[in-house]
Amino acid sequence: CDVSSLGREEERELLAAIEQAVAFVTTMVFQDGSSQLSSEQVSTSSVKGVVVLVKNQADHPCPPSHSSAGCTWNAAQEKDKLIYLKTERSSLWEQEQAHKKHSRQVLFQMLQCKVPIICFNAKDFLRTLLQVYGDEMSWKQVADSILLDPRIAAWLINPSDTVPSFESLMQKYFEKPFPKGTENTETGTLRNASVSIFDIFFIYLCQYQNLGMNLKKLYNVTVDLARDLKAQGLWNLFCTLELPLIKILAVMETHKIYVNKQELKKTSEILGLRLKELEQEAHRVAGERFLLTSSYQLREVLFDKLKLHTLCEKLQRTEIQQLVSTSEVVLNKLQDLHPLPKIILEYRQVHKMKSTYVDGLRTCMRKGFISSTWNQTGTVTGRLSAKHPNIQGISKHPVRITKRQYIKGKEEDVVTISPRTLFVSKQGYTFLAADFSHIELRILADLSSEPELLKLFQEPEITDIFSTLASQWKGIPSEQVKHADREQAKRVVYSVVYGAGKERLADCLGITPLQASQFIESFMQKYKKVHEFTKKTIEQCRNKGYVVSIMGRKRPLANINAQDYKLRTQAERQAVNFVVQGSAADLCKMAMVKIFASVVISPTLTARLV
Known part of the structure; x- marks a missing residue:
């Protein structure tokens, strides 16, 4: 049922039903008509609402008051209730405030119930709740919630499959092909449609039935995965490390890390100037112009023109074409034979610093801050990975850049650039970096x-x-x-x-x-x-x-x-x-x-x- 269409008495009955629930199975629904269960879900699409399958503790008939208000029951298990919680903004301010308050109340009670909330990609679900209801819901208040993510369970069982989809889980555990397009039929006709919340009951009966069925399947799959985790001795790891990390990473993604924009721009300009100087120097010592980032053109200069490979022992070759490599190892071997390899090595170091750690940060910034996206299932070894930006990959080692002076008699200016100093802590706070040694x-x-x-x-x-x-x-x-x-x-x-x-x-x-x-x-x-x-x-x-x-x-x-x-x-x-x-x-x-x-x-x- 759509909680926005419930009366006061029905709201109380819904909250009472939530108190008695043994589990919640949930997914976010997006503006483009997809959900978290959709293999084609567009990451940029904004969240429209949350659909929750409430697993009841006891089998009891649907209350009469709900039957007319739009309760949609799972076809296979008619005691489970499907509810919809709208999170998108409405043009009707008073109606929106009342609905948002009740949605928050329902979601907060779910988080406080100490019963499992099952969600495919639970981290994104919790992060969204904290972003939408951040003013009313503290991150510490969700720390005790019990989130189960079957995606993480499946990855623990088969770590080589780092991004298991809902579709692949269905194929494996239900042993029959997942019907193509099923995942997007759940809200398909809602695309590009403007629907009054008072008509939403009819939409649920037609469009959300498939979504309810898929949530029921997700619940069954989670039960199967839990059994497999216990059988393989992975249950303790799942409960003590991986599940708590869902909440930790969700909270981390809501935190804004501010960047010194002026210093970032200045650093980019210094590095850009140095790249131009190195490019000019490389052209001068090579005796011709060429593209420094092109391995083909660099190989032509180093080996066809300068023939540096004849002055050195056997050099590493490329795996497929068996051409002499222009890798860092080869350039290090050649740097005492000619000035060019040393210039190329510095050019690559400065170029990486500029493109990855400086300009790369600028592309990830939103209103002066960054917030990385963390992937819990991105590696076979269990290590966490991050993107937009990869904050783990930002070098802690400073780079010394020599600024050429064009005024006669003036010494060259050496600038030390450390990418991590570009981050600015919030007022009253400071950054503390801790790392394991070796x-x-x-x-x-x-x-x-x-x-x-x-x-x-x-x-x-x-x-x-x-x-x-x-x-x-x-x-x-x-x-x-x-x-x-x-x-x-x-x-x-x-x-x-x-x-x-x-x-x-x-x-x-x-x-x-x-x-x-x-x-x-x-x-x-x-x-x-x-x-x-x-x-x-x-x-x-x-x-x-x-x-x-x-x-x-x-x-x-x-x-x-x-x-x-x-x-x-x-x-x-x-x-x-x-x-x-x-x-x-x-x-x-x-x-x-x-x-x-x-x-x-x-x-x-x-x-x-x-």
Whole structure:
């Protein structure tokens, strides 16, 4: 029923029914006629309202007063009630205020009921409620609500399917094709239609019946998924980490992070000027004009004209066409032979800084602030990802830019640019950045029980982990460790952690795959417990078909016993990588959940995760 068409007595009866409910299944309906269950839902379409399937605690007939007011019952289970809560603005101010107040009351009571609210993509649902009712509904008030998202449950069971759709869930759990177009027939005739709220009852009977059926299916699928999570030992992970994160990320997305627009513009101009200077310098030393961002034109200058590849050992080639690469590794090898490679390296660094971290921020800004969109199911390892902008990818390392001086005798001006300083905290607040130090290496040390690695983190006087690691590995005094030794140690460790393999390590260090293989073997010989850990992990994966993180997160690897060598070795690297990176994701999420909970229960803390 449309709550806006209910009388006072009917409103009270509806609130009483909500008190007795065992679950709510909900979805947002958009102006374009789609819902959160629609595979074609347009993300830019504004929210029209919320449809809720109320699962009743006891089977009882529909109250007579509701039968005339427009109750729509699920065809399969006639005791469940379908209600519509309008969130869009109306031209009738008084009517809108009364309706908005009652919608808020119904939604707030649902959130306070301590019964599950099932929603496909629940984070977007909760974020929208906080944005629409933000003046009347505090984010702390929704912290105790119980949100179940079958999308996250399906991803935990099959992490390789990072964006499972409602359609794919239906096909899997109902074992028959999902009728094409069903998801958009639910409100199809509402597109481009102007309908009075007093006529909405007839619309519900015709258009929302399919939506009610789909919500019923969503409820059944969630029950099936819960059973599967318990059977696979994933229920505790689902309840203690992933479900609390729905609320945390929804709240984070409502928070505005302000940006210093003047400083952003100034930084963009400085970087743009430097790019022009580097472009002119590159043309001068090359003896001709060419496009610096074109690998084809750069290859022509470096290798066809300057023939720098003849002055160096075997250089990395592209995988498909087998042309000499213009990658960072190759340019680093060539930079002592000619000025151009060094100019190109700086140009790429400045270009990335400008396009990604500065101009990229400007495109994501709304009225002077940004607010990232977080994806909980975007990776197989469980790590969170962000977009618009990718705030995790904004470099914390400053870049030094030399501003050329055109006044004779005046020294060049060096400007240090740090993208994170462009963010401005709200008045009375300050930003606090917290990060785990070498978390993957610490996890590798703990899981392998390698005494030499454990010692690195037990001696407080050690300030540079990788220099000490290089000293241990190569058996040379710390003071004799060169930058190249440190870099090799760092790359070898992360090739083990990230499952990079000898080819990738060779590319990173600018060495042959054979040398890279010897480095890895030498490292494993020195740190035997790490070698035993990787072998044990791979063996367990071969026997079980999956690997497990410290919190029980699983990743099935179908190719672990493949006959094809390339596929099998890739799966072996993925197995080790998942145990370490998946465990790191578990710890980071655990920290977020604990911090959020501490702030929620505190009567004085006003901090927020952003």
